[in-house]
Amino acid sequence: MTSSGIPLVSLFKGAVYVSPLPEIRETEIPAVLAIHTPAFADARGFFSESYNRDTWAEAGFQEHFVQDNVSLSARGVLRGLHYQLNPYGMGKLVRAITGAVFDVAVDLRRGSSTFGHWVGRTLDAETPMWLWIPVGFAHGFVALRDDTRVYYKCTGVYHGNAERAIRHDDPDLGIEWPVPVEIISEKDGAAPFFKDSEHNFIYQA
Template sequence: MSQAPEIQETEIPGVLEIYTPAFSDERGFFSETYNQTAWEQSGFSQSFLQDNLSMSCKGALRGMHYQLNPYGMGKLIRVLTGAVYDVAVDLRKGSPTFGQWMARTLDDATPMWLWIPAGFAHGFLALQDQTRVYYKCTQRYNRESERAIRYNDPDLDILWPAAAAVISKKDSQAPLFKDAEYNFSFSR
């Protein structure tokens, strides 16, 4: 029988921590990580069109990525192995937290998903080697609407726990927040 996840608000409206129960015994553990019916009964109702899996070495930084509307992409993120420092930046015009960021450390020992809706730039820093991040997406990847903001933008002042040792050229040269293109609006 499915057990409903525990959903908790974060300091930024719309971003959620979602905990799924794990059952342990002498063999190890079992966790039903996603059950659409149980999640909908808990108040979380999203349709997912694409699942992604990344593997990163320690110190790899991926981000800060998003897609413009109408291809805005919500992401439900979980770490399968290793650990990441996961960051979301609010790009929704009119939001009380517009331009602010929040972060969580996600790891393979904690049965938690992080929900980041469309309207946010997302990125993470791998804290361990062979970190695998799995995420369910509400949109398919669309190259023409893909955008990014610089992970080390001084105006955002994201407090990364370590320096990025590996980052793509594209991410390192992304526009600053003040120069970035975004078309999201906040709605309650």
């Protein structure tokens, strides 16, 4: 293990490169997944295969991504809570490539035992981990450091007419943001509360 806590993983078997399988863990809301990608570290730093369609499928994760996004935020910037209505629902695979965020997903699926509940994880550049937020969830994050870049892989493309948001400080949701929110867009600040929001997702077992 490196000083930053990254596990040492051999990526070579003999002289042949071996693509490692990610470690997929359910969160408190089982549909939201924390996905750890093994890293190989040495005196130069570390190397991690961030995403590989085939090995991820072998590990049980099969999603088709059609759009990638990157955002840059200073400490205290909050983005969210965002989602797109069906039929334009968008799943998001999210990680921090610089800095750190507290990343949150809120269950909007009617009929789910966790409807209206939230789950959060800290994502940072030092830890090779993704958070998977499927269709049917609102997503948002607050930056914990300056110069925080968040990378998203998305299963759908952006449709402005289907975009919706929920207030990050909704008391009914009770999200425990770990740092004060200092900057938020005018649009996000004017978003409705959860009880007044429009969403059309149905839980499917």
